[in-house]
Amino acid sequence: xxxxxxxxxxxxxxxxxxxxxxxxxxxxxxxxxxxxxxxxxxxxxxxxxxxxxxxxxxxxxxxxxxxxxxxxxxxxxxxxxxxxxxxxxxxxxxxxxxxxxxxxxxxxxxxxxxxxxxxxxxxxxxxxxxxxxxxxxxxxxxxxxxxxxxxxxxxxxxxxxxxxxxxxxxxxxxxxxxxxxxxxxxxxxxxxxxxxxxxxxxxxxxxxxxxxxxxxxxxxxxxxxxxxxxxxxxxxxxxxxxxxxxxxxxxxxxxxxxxxxxxxxxxxxxxxxxxxxxxxxxxxxxxxxxxxxxxxxxxxxxxxxxxxxxxxxxxxxxxxxxxxxxxxxxxxxxxxxxxxxxxxxxxxxxxxxxxxxxxxxxxxxxxxxxxxxxxxxxxxxxxxxxxxxxxxxxxxxxxxxxxxxxxxxxxxxxxxxxxxxxxxxxxxxxxxxxxxxxxxxxxxxxxxxxxxxxxxxxxxxxxxxxxxxxxxxxxxxxxxxxxxxxxxxxxxxxxxxxxxxxxxxxxxxxxxxxxxxxxxxxxxxxxxxxxxxxxxxxxxxxxxxxxxxxxxxxxxxxxxxxxxxxxxxxxxxxxxxxxxxxxxxxxxxxxxxxxxxxxxxxxxxxxxxxxxxxxxxxxxxxxxxxxxxxxxxxxxxxxxxxxxxxxxxxxxxxx
Numbered sequence: 001x002x003x004x005x006x007x008x009x010x011x012x013x014x015x016x017x018x019x020x021x022x023x024x025x026x027x028x029x030x031x032x033x034x035x036x037x038x039x040x041x042x043x044x045x046x047x048x049x050x051x052x053x054x055x056x057x058x059x060x061x062x063x064x065x066x067x068x069x070x071x072x073x074x075x076x077x078x079x080x081x082x083x084x085x086x087x088x089x090x091x092x093x094x095x096x097x098x099x100x101x102x103x104x105x106x107x108x109x110x111x112x113x114x115x116x117x118x119x120x121x122x123x124x125x126x127x128x129x130x131x132x133x134x135x136x137x138x139x140x141x142x143x144x145x146x147x148x149x150x151x152x153x154x155x156x157x158x159x160x161x162x163x164x165x166x167x168x169x170x171x172x173x174x175x176x177x178x179x180x181x182x183x184x185x186x187x188x189x190x191x192x193x194x195x196x197x198x199x200x201x202x203x204x205x206x207x208x209x210x211x212x213x214x215x216x217x218x219x220x221x222x223x224x225x226x227x228x229x230x231x232x233x234x235x236x237x238x239x240x241x242x243x244x245x246x247x248x249x250x251x252x253x254x255x256x257x258x259x260x261x262x263x264x265x266x267x268x269x270x271x272x273x274x275x276x277x278x279x280x281x282x283x284x285x286x287x288x289x290x291x292x293x294x295x296x297x298x299x300x301x302x303x304x305x306x307x308x309x310x311x312x313x314x315x316x317x318x319x320x321x322x323x324x325x326x327x328x329x330x331x332x333x334x335x336x337x338x339x340x341x342x343x344x345x346x347x348x349x350x351x352x353x354x355x356x357x358x359x360x361x362x363x364x365x366x367x368x369x370x371x372x373x374x375x376x377x378x379x380x381x382x383x384x385x386x387x388x389x390x391x392x393x394x395x396x397x398x399x400x401x402x403x404x405x406x407x408x409x410x411x412x413x414x415x416x417x418x419x420x421x422x423x424x425x426x427x428x429x430x431x432x433x434x435x436x437x438x439x440x441x442x443x444x445x446x447x448x449x450x451x452x453x454x455x456x457x458x459x460x461x462x463x464x465x466x467x468x469x470x471x472x473x474x475x476x477x478x479x480x481x482x483x484x485x486x487x488x489x490x491x492x493x494x495x496x497x498x499x500x501x502x503x504x505x506x507x508x509x510x511x512x513x514x515x516x517x518x519x520x521x522x523x524x525x526x527x528x529x530x531x532x533x534x535x536x537x538x539x540x541x542x543x544x545x546x547x548x549x550x551x552x553x554x555x556x557x558x559x560x561x562x563x564x565x566x567x568x569x570x571x572x573x574x575x576x577x578x579x580x581x582x583x584x585x586x587x588x589x590x591x592x593x594x595x596x597x598x599x600x601x602x603x604x605x606x607x608x609x610x611x612x613x614x615x616x617x618x619x620x621x622x623x624x625x626x627x628x629x630x631x632x633x634x635x636x637x638x639x640x641x642x643x644x645x646x647x648x649x650x651x652x653x654x655x
Contacts, residue, residue, distance in 0.1 A: 112134075113134075116130060116131060116134050119131075140281050188200060188203065191578075198465055198467075198518070198577070198580075199465065199577065199578045199579075199580070201462075201463075201465045201577070202464060202465030202522075202574045202575075202576075202577030202578045202580075203574070203578050204463070205462075205463035205464050205465060205570075205574045205577070206571060206574035206575065206578070208463055209463070209567055209570055209571055209574065210373070210571075212567075213370060213373045213374050213564070213567055214373060216374070217373060217374055217375070217376065218374065218375040218376065218560070219375070219376045219378055222376035222377070222378055223372075223373055223376050224291070224372065224376065230289050230290050230365075230369070260407055260410045260414065261344065262340055262342075262343065262344045262410075263406045263407065263409060263410035264403050264406040264407045264410070265406070266305060266306065266340060266406060267396070267402050267403060267405055267406025267407075267409065268399060268402050268403050268406060270402065271396045271398075271399055271401075271402035272399070275305060278301075278305075279298060279301045279302050279305070279314065280298070280301075282297075282301035282304065282364070283297035283298040283300070283301040283302075284297065286300060286301065286364065286365055286368060289365075290365060290368050290369065290372075292329070292368045292372070293326055293381045293383065294383060295315050295318055295322060295326055295330070295381075295383050296326055296329045296330065296333070296368060296371075297368075298314055298315055299311050299312055299314065299315060299329075299330045299333055299334075300329070300333040300337075300364040300365070300367055300368050301364060302314050303333045303334055303336075303337040303339075303363075303364060303367075304337060304340065304360055304361055304363075304364050305339070305340045306339055306340065307334075307339035307530075308333075308334025308335065308337070308339075308530050308535065308538070308539055308542075309334070309538060309539070309542035310339070311333070311334065312330060312334075312542070312543060312546060313546070316546050318383045319543070319546050319547035319550065320547045320549050320550055321382045321383055322381075322382075322383065322550070323377065323378075323379040323380075323381055323382075324375070324379070324553050324557060325371075325372070325375050325376065325377040325378065325379065326377075326381060327543075327550065327553055327554060327557060328371055328374070328375040328557040328560060328561050328564070329367070329368055329371035329372065329375075330543070331539055331543070331554070331557065331558055331561035331562075331565075332367045332368075332370060332371035332374075332561045332564040332565050332568065333364065333367040333368065333371070333565075334530060334535075334539055334561075334565070335367075335529060335530055335531040335535065335539070335561055335562055335564070335565025335566070335568075336363045336364075336366060336367040336370070336529045336530075336531060336564070336565040336566075336568035336569055337360060337363040337364060337367065337528075337529060337530070338360055338363075338486065338528055338529060338530060340360070342487075343356060343357070343360060345487075346490045349490055349491060349493075349494035350494045350497050350498060351490060351493060351494060351497065351524055352520075352521070352524060355521055355524045355525065355576070356524060356528065358525075359524060359525045359528035359569075359572055359576075360528060362572050362575075363528060363529060363568060363569060363572055366568040366569070366571055366572050367564070367565065367568045369568070369571075370564045370565075370567050370568040370571065371561070371564050371568075373564075374560060374563070374564040374567075375557065375560060375564075424484045424485065424487075424488055425488065427484075428449060428480075428484065428488070431448075431449045432448040432449055432450075435447045435448050435449060435451075435452070436448060449479070449483075450476040450479065450480070451476070452479070453475060453476050453478065453479020453480065453482075453483070454472045454473065454475040454476040454479065455472075455475070456475065456479060457474075457475035457476070457478040457479050457482075458471045458472050458474075458475035459471075459475075460475065460478060460570065461474035461475045461478060461522075461523075461526070463570075463574075464522050464526060464570055464573040464574050464577055465518075465522055465573075465574060465577025465578070465580070466515075466518075466519045466522050466523070466577070467515075467516055467518065467519055469512070470512075470515040470516055470519035471519075472512070473496070473512060473515050473519075474515065474519055474522070474523045474526070476492075477489045477492055477493055477523055477526075477527060478526060478527070480492060481526075481527050481529075481531070481532060482531065482532055482533070482566065483532065483533060484532065484534070485530075485532050485534055485535070486527050486528070486529065486530065486532065489527045490527060493520065493523055493524070493527065496513070496514040496515055496520070497514070497520060499513050499514040500514040500515075500517075500520075518577075518580050521576055521577075521580050522573045522576055522577045522580065523573075524576075525569065525572045525573035525575075525576045526569050526570055526572075526573040527569070528569055528572075529565055529566065529568070529569040530565070531562050531565035531566040531569065532562075533562075535562075536558055536559070536562050539554075539558060539561075540554055540555055540558050611637035
């Protein structure tokens with residue numbers, strides 16, 4: 001206090017002050033004041049709430065910060081340790097990637113083989129298809145491994161046999177021809193004696209179709225018979241097995257969802273590479289057996305699973321380098337097969353699944369055989385390398401994306417099916433109405449598009465082995481397929497199958513309502529293909545966009561390919577007719593009507609079979625769509641058989 005007063009006095013006396021030193025004095029005074037104030041407060045025991053107190057609190061908070069810093073350093077150390085271990089593990093797997101893959105594949109293969117063996121032990125007959133597929137797949141894998149590693153050694157080992165075969169091929173060829181003719185004659189004699197003349201008609205139709213294709217061939221003198229006879233032998237063997245096993249059946253579901261399902265599954269199989277592997281193997285088999293080029297074989301094999309515009313994408317880089325005969329073969333393969341994505345739709349209609357699958361597979365070699373007969377190869381194919389069989393996986397990055405892509409891509413297919421069905425059925429109704437109006441002027445109001453097609457294609461259906469009374473209706477189905485599309489034709493065939501299973505009258509007012517089971521089978525093979533006028537524009541547009549430089553060749557051979565595609569389906573139908581040895585069919589409608597008119601119907605095998613068929617068809621329709629008069633027949637069958645698998649109480653109540 002004294003110092004301050006003295007200063008004030010000096011300042012007041014002199015009238016001025018030295019600001020530089022004054023600031024220092026003020027600082028010192030302020031500091032000493034704060035010091036004395038702090039001392040007094042500490043002495044009095046009061047708490048400090050000044051800036052110094054805030055600094056004191058800050059100092060106290062430095063301890064948890066140091067603790068967190070230590071924990072973070074420990075975490076950093078641990079993180080670095082884990083990263084080092086992770087990097088070391090990744091490096092180990094990178095170095096031993098192939099070994100690890102083989103171990104994983106070995107574990108999966110061992111598990112699969114264990115499942116196959118277990119299935120064979122439980123029921124070998126039921127597991128036989130799985131066993132055969134497994135053996136074939138393993139054989140292909142082993143063959144690929146041996147060819148990749150020992151191709152030159154295998155070629156040197158087989159070369160002496162090839163030289164001997166080439167040296168004596170002339171007389172061996174004639175010997176094979178003679179043996180083949182003798183075998184065919186013997187087979188015709190014994191088969192006709194056993195099954196009647198129906199298979200003989202189918203065989204004659206097959207020969208006639210081959211002769212017609214030869215007569216109208218582009219280059220008849222260049223035709224090679226190897227493809228035709230190889231196709232016939234392969235088809236006969238495969239279809240023989242199909243006709244001698246139980247026919248598979250799928251549960252009837254909605255048409256459009258199954259299209260989405262098939263599209264999704266195929267897209268997933270493409271992503272994992274299974275479809276490419278399967279197409280390459282099937283194509284290789286056709287190349288070896290039929291002598292077709294790699295491009296033709298791959299496209300024909302692809303048409304078994306995908307559509308006529310998608311399969312050429314497998315060999316898109318090579319399309320501009322193909323010969324005219326190869327282009328014709330590619331288009332024929334598209335016309336004579338159906339896509340796997342729509343195959344399920346036809347099965348859901350009620351058409352036999354086993355026959356549809358067999359027809360789809362057998363149409364591939366049939367298309368190559370017919371194409372080479374109708375347009376033989378006169379040029380030297382440029383693409384003969386194995387690289388022609390290499391295909392890409394696709395753009396999907398994982399399996400779920402592939403599934404999503406497949407489901408999304410089916411939207412256009414579903415929309416296309418829906419729109420085409422609406423358009424063509426409406427167009428068909430309009431054409432039928434116009435023709436009926438025109439026919440009414442000549443006292444023939446029954447005139448329709450189906451009637452015209454029936455008369456035009458009736459000879460072709462009869463040549464395939466269809467019963468004469470059914471050939472008129474099957475000819476109409478072929479007309480629907482050719483001038484509209486196969487979807488409409490299969491829908492009409494499904495209606496006939498439905499009426500037959502309901503055991504209704506075969507003729508109403510002189511008009512036939514359905515066809516026999518044998519005729520249904522032959523019609524299934526004949527209709528299995530995209531050979532119609534609408535697809536003609538689709539194929540020309542699709543292939544032209546992939547190979548613009550070959551536009552003229554594509555357009556010039558498209559119509560011949562359409563005809564060849566139809567004939568290929570007819571030839572598979574002929575082979576189906578040869579092997580179709582179904583028992584004599586029973587006219588259940590007449591049998592049931594006559595049996596229950598009597599006071600005491602006899603419980604014969606035929607009557608029991610007809611009643612059981614009526615029960616099955618009624619249950620399949622959920623007790624709906626019962627034909628007039630069938631309710632009383634159901635009641636009589638219930639009274640006679642006392643069935644436990646059928647709701648006879650419902651029939652009795654309704655009756």
